[in-house]
Amino acid sequence: MLDPLPQExxxxxxxxxxxxxxxxxxxxxxxxxxxxxxxxxxxxxxVDSLLETSEDWSSQPWPDWxxxxxxxxxxxxDPDGNxxxxxxNSNFRNQGIRRREFTRxxxxxxxxxxxxxxxxxxxxxxxxxxxxxxxxxxxxxIGLLRYFEILxxxxxxxVAGQDAPFEGDERLVPDGHYGNFRTMVNHVSWSIAMxxxxxxxxxxxxxxxxxxxxxxxxxxxxxxxxxxxxxNDDYTEEDVGTAAEAFTGRKIYNYRYPNxxxxxxxxxxxxxxxxxxxxxxxxxxxxxxxxxxxxxxxGDDIIELIFNSTRCAKHLSWKLWRxxxxxxxxxxxVAALAxxxxxxxxxxxxxxxxxxxxxxxxxxxxxxxxxxxxxxxILTILEKQLEAPLVSKDAIEDVMQQLGYEILFPPSIAxxxxxxxxxxxxxxxxxxxxxxxxxxxxxxxxxxxxxxNRVRNSLDEYPEVDWNSIAPRELRTxxxxxxxxxxxxxxxxxxxxxxxxxxxxxxxRYSAISEQLDSLEGVKELIRLLLALPEYQLQ
Amino acid sequence: xxxxxxxxxxxxxxxxxxxxTASLTLPGFLQQTLFNLDARAQSxxxxxxxxxxxxxxxxxxxxxxxxxxxxxxxSIYNTARSSLRLxxxxxxxxxxxxxxxxxxxxxxxxxxxxxxxYFDTLWKDGDLGIINGVGYPNPNxxxxxSYDYWHSAKPNTMSKDxxxxxxxxxxxxxxxSTSGIYINGRPTLAFRSSNGLSPTATFKNPGYFNxxxxxxxxxxxxxxxxxxxxxxxxxxTDDGISTTDTTLAYVQRAAHSAMVxxxxxxxxxxxxxxxxxxxxxxxxxxxxxxxxxxxxxxxxKSDTSIYYARQGGYDTHNNQVDVNLGPLAGRHFNLLDDLxxxxxxxxxxxxxxxxWDRVVILTFSEFGRKVIQNGSSGTDHGAAESLFVMGGxxxxxxxxxxxxxxxxxxxxxxxxxxxxxxxxxxxxxxxxKWMGVPxxxxxxxxxxxPVNFDPLAFL
Numbered sequence: 001m002l003d004p005l006p007q008e009x010x011x012x013x014x015x016x017x018x019x020x021x022x023x024x025x026x027x028x029x030x031x032x033x034x035x036x037x038x039x040x041x042x043x044x045x046x047v048d049s050l051l052e053t054s055e056d057w058s059s060q061p062w063p064d065w066x067x068x069x070x071x072x073x074x075x076x077x078d079p080d081g082n083x084x085x086x087x088x089n090s091n092f093r094n095q096g097i098r099r100r101e102f103t104r105x106x107x108x109x110x111x112x113x114x115x116x117x118x119x120x121x122x123x124x125x126x127x128x129x130x131x132x133x134x135x136x137x138x139x140x141x142i143g144l145l146r147y148f149e150i151l152x153x154x155x156x157x158x159v160a161g162q163d164a165p166f167e168g169d170e171r172l173v174p175d176g177h178y179g180n181f182r183t184m185v186n187h188v189s190w191s192i193a194m195x196x197x198x199x200x201x202x203x204x205x206x207x208x209x210x211x212x213x214x215x216x217x218x219x220x221x222x223x224x225x226x227x228x229x230x231x232n233d234d235y236t237e238e239d240v241g242t243a244a245e246a247f248t249g250r251k252i253y254n255y256r257y258p259n260x261x262x263x264x265x266x267x268x269x270x271x272x273x274x275x276x277x278x279x280x281x282x283x284x285x286x287x288x289x290x291x292x293x294x295x296x297x298x299g300d301d302i303i304e305l306i307f308n309s310t311r312c313a314k315h316l317s318w319k320l321w322r323x324x325x326x327x328x329x330x331x332x333x334v335a336a337l338a339x340x341x342x343x344x345x346x347x348x349x350x351x352x353x354x355x356x357x358x359x360x361x362x363x364x365x366x367x368x369x370x371x372x373x374x375x376x377x378i379l380t381i382l383e384k385q386l387e388a389p390l391v392s393k394d395a396i397e398d399v400m401q402q403l404g405y406e407i408l409f410p411p412s413i414a415x416x417x418x419x420x421x422x423x424x425x426x427x428x429x430x431x432x433x434x435x436x437x438x439x440x441x442x443x444x445x446x447x448x449x450x451x452x453n454r455v456r457n458s459l460d461e462y463p464e465v466d467w468n469s470i471a472p473r474e475l476r477t478x479x480x481x482x483x484x485x486x487x488x489x490x491x492x493x494x495x496x497x498x499x500x501x502x503x504x505x506x507x508x509r510y511s512a513i514s515e516q517l518d519s520l521e522g523v524k525e526l527i528r529l530l531l532a533l534p535e536y537q538l539q
Numbered sequence: 540x541x542x543x544x545x546x547x548x549x550x551x552x553x554x555x556x557x558x559x560t561a562s563l564t565l566p567g568f569l570q571q572t573l574f575n576l577d578a579r580a581q582s583x584x585x586x587x588x589x590x591x592x593x594x595x596x597x598x599x600x601x602x603x604x605x606x607x608x609x610x611x612x613x614s615i616y617n618t619a620r621s622s623l624r625l626x627x628x629x630x631x632x633x634x635x636x637x638x639x640x641x642x643x644x645x646x647x648x649x650x651x652x653x654x655x656x657y658f659d660t661l662w663k664d665g666d667l668g669i670i671n672g673v674g675y676p677n678p679n680x681x682x683x684x685s686y687d688y689w690h691s692a693k694p695n696t697m698s699k700d701x702x703x704x705x706x707x708x709x710x711x712x713x714x715x716s717t718s719g720i721y722i723n724g725r726p727t728l729a730f731r732s733s734n735g736l737s738p739t740a741t742f743k744n745p746g747y748f749n750x751x752x753x754x755x756x757x758x759x760x761x762x763x764x765x766x767x768x769x770x771x772x773x774x775x776t777d778d779g780i781s782t783t784d785t786t787l788a789y790v791q792r793a794a795h796s797a798m799v800x801x802x803x804x805x806x807x808x809x810x811x812x813x814x815x816x817x818x819x820x821x822x823x824x825x826x827x828x829x830x831x832x833x834x835x836x837x838x839x840k841s842d843t844s845i846y847y848a849r850q851g852g853y854d855t856h857n858n859q860v861d862v863n864l865g866p867l868a869g870r871h872f873n874l875l876d877d878l879x880x881x882x883x884x885x886x887x888x889x890x891x892x893x894x895w896d897r898v899v900i901l902t903f904s905e906f907g908r909k910v911i912q913n914g915s916s917g918t919d920h921g922a923a924e925s926l927f928v929m930g931g932x933x934x935x936x937x938x939x940x941x942x943x944x945x946x947x948x949x950x951x952x953x954x955x956x957x958x959x960x961x962x963x964x965x966x967x968x969x970x971x972k973w974m975g976v977p978x979x980x981x982x983x984x985x986x987x988x989p990v991n992f993d994p995l996a997f998l
Contacts, residue, residue, distance in 0.1 A: 203915075208913065208914065226697070411724070427793045433742070500777075
């Protein structure tokens with residue numbers, strides 16, 4: 001299992017598949033370049049080119065209002081530049097504006113970031129879902145920005161190439177570096193956003209709240225059920241209770257607002273109140289002591305024991321495989337992956353992904369086009385394929401509400417639907433209708449598919465797609481239709497074949513519109529119809 | 540064949556499957572005929588929406604039924620809920636006409652949460668039944684496992700299909716594509732059929748559940764006609780469903796379902812027009828908004844027998860009651876206010892339409908919550924819970940099941956209440972006594988059955 005794909009099996013199809021999964025696809029030129037690189041320098045060189053760890057996110061800085069020493073939550077920010085005390089612009093205090101700016105920042109990170117880092121950011125956003133409502137307004141935006149900063153730094157990998165201490169509200173965390181799953185779980189457990197979302201801030205040795213302890217085991221690490229393992233190694237309700245006891249006494253300092261200089265240190269931070277911490281020796285998940293013999297006491301110990309287990313390695317390997325490769329890996333494959341992830345790579349994410357991207361199983365026919373694009377994929381891929389800039393923050397929010405992917409309001413703390421393949425839960429009837437309607441925003445500036453005038457008006461200045469780049473004029477004659485459809489298929493539906501009847505229908509449509517109006521209208525119509533096809537939903 | 544006659548769903552599924560396997564040898568026109576059978580079976584009109592209606596209302600997150608159907612005289616309750624407990628001073632609704640039978644043998648004096656004013660009216664009118672002690676063996680305290688169990692009706696297994704999906708698979712002859720409707724952004728496992736052909740639709744906003752192409756640029760036929768042709772729905776020779784790739788086939792069917800069910804829903808919304816009680820609906824109540832859509836579809840005679848709505852937010856680990864203001868404020872208080880307001884508006888509309896006798900409503904949650912409150916004015920995940928069943932023909936003003944024993948030694952899973960009615964029994968009762976499903980079909984719909992599977996008497 002997990003043998004590398006033989007060099008002679010490398011193909012354009014394989015290169016396109018790799019681009020789709022390690023990022024958000026590629027233009028026809030990028031597809032060809034990756035294929036050539038694999039041909040000339042070997043598959044490993046092609047894979048390595050997608051694994052580069054250089055993304056420091058400096059091109060996607062936090063918004064202005066979050067960058068100030070005081071008031072990083074933006075509660076008193078005045079875009080007109082007035083000082084806090086004289087701030088007369090209460091308009092910005094509207095949480096909706098900051099929420100939309102935040103969401104746009106996230107989608108800009110997906111679209112403009114190093115593709116694998118962006119793809120991982122999306123994975124973590126789902127795996128470690130947080131809820132804006134639970135975070136509360138006093139910590140909301142600075143809490144969210146810091147949280148997503150943790151996620152996207154881990155997604156970028158070990159950019160510094162060394163162990164580094166952590167800044168901000170991660171300062172209590174043991175040393176480690178970005179790009180390691182175990183370290184990331186530790187970071188998440190110390191973040192304002194998670195401490196608020198799963199009620200850690202109210203869990204003390206005197207009164208336990210088990211919310212975080214339970215989801216740490218179920219969602220973030222060990223998983224439930226036997227889909228990914230035959231071992232009978234489920235944790236128990238007692239383990240949930242023990243984990244909850246270990247993570248007690250994590251508190252949040254309040255802000256010092258510009259008009260309130262009395263309270264607490266600055267900036268807001270999570271800290272350990274030792275008086276409220278359960279310091280008793282515990283037994284957990286079959287362990288009576290730590291591997292070195294010390295007592296099992298705190299949250300760091302619990303996380304270490306969890307990551308020592310096979311079940312954790314299997315669950316996380318299973319989830320990463322489903323996200324990057326195919327929805328239904330065999331239990332044998334999961335077991336092989338788990339050994340690589342835990343024993344070979346000590347939970348280093350990118351080296352583990354390299355094993356996946358090199359493996360024969362990854363390129364199996366059953367893996368190609370086996371995923372339904374999720375909502376983040378749909379928008380990001382569509383805009384990249386059309387070489388179009390990100391739509392307005394208002395439009396992003398509206399589109400994502402209709403697709404069911406509001407990153408600050410997960411449908412549950414388990415995040416969004418998993419990539420299930422057949423039976424995929426992204427495709428509610430209503431979302432399917434919107435997925436088919438949505439391309440006309442770009443092709444025909446059909447803003448009627450958006451739900452209100454504020455959102456529609458926000459696209460007044462949004463530029464027209466560069467149709468000459470997408471469909472060069474010389475391809476637009478009726479005689480050249482085969483060349484045109486070939487170019488468009490390569491761009492929009494790589495690794496997919498249209499049926500003859502579809503091509504015939506598209507041809508009739510294209511020639512009719514080209515004659516009645518002009519060939520540009522024909523091109524737009526063609527693209528709208530291609531992007532509404534069921535085939536377009538797959539990758 | 541008259542396409543308006545009822546097609547047998549099992550027939551068309553079987554024929555489609557045969558069409559798929561035979562497609563290499565059958566001439567194109569014959570495949571096409573088989574496929575059209577499939578497509579038309581999805582849009583065949585049935586009885587114009589005159590049959591029984593079932594509304595399932597999911598209170599997601601784990602409703603604290605101890606503070607919903609309150610055992611106010613129980614000293615264990617009053618001790619375990621030192622700051623959460625509700626008593627007479629809070630204005631709760633004592634169900635004085637009868638106490639609830641209890642596992643302990645001593646009937647429990649019960650009251651409804653102060654905000655459930657309309658539930659109290661329904662109880663007095665005989666239209667509300669309360670089912671206490673509902674759960675399943677070896678309860679799972681994970682939201683997600685427990686959702687799956689309630690939706691699949693297969694506790695403690697991973698299921699790919701849901702109980703309503705299997706009901707449609709087995710019983711729904713000539714079903715239209717909107718036989719089940721869920722007003723929500725994402726689907727429920729409960730609707731998923733075992734063969735990927737569930738005749739159900741899931742959408743949030745009917746105003747956007749449509750083909751929105753107002754430009755009509757150079758178009759001699761509307762956009763939906765083009766789509767239908769491209770995805771094979773109206774194509775003369777190409778049925779558009781992959782026979783080799785199950786994932787692709789699934790997406791293609793999703794597109795077909797989208798085409799057919801948008802037409803059905805738009806027709807019903809148009810036919811229904813304005814609700815009779817339109818001005819009396821609460822505002823700022825998300826559940827009420829969704830129930831309003833359902834009421835419109837019912838008024839427009841949508842060919843739908845099972846509606847599904849969801850109210851989230853019941854995962855009250857903290858601030859279940861307001862720390863400063865007490866039990867008459869806080870998250871649970873607000874949720875039950877929305878529930879009461881939404882259901883009152885819906886039921887008033889059903890009564891105004893004169894069809895309250897055709898409707899049964901069941902509320903349920905994935906689990907109840909622990910007996911003992913936690914340290915954050917909240918409660919952690921528990922097990923057994925109380926369900927509400929309402930309707931003009933429900934045997935109301937009655938308890939079903941037994942109130943659980945709250946005592947420490949009777950608890951399961953660290954301070955959760957134990958069940959005595961398996962929720963699958965409640966489902967069976969609804970299907971058998973309300974939807975008219977014969978007992979012989981139960982083994983197919985409920986492949987996993989509890990020890991005591993006798994229907995309850997609430998219908």
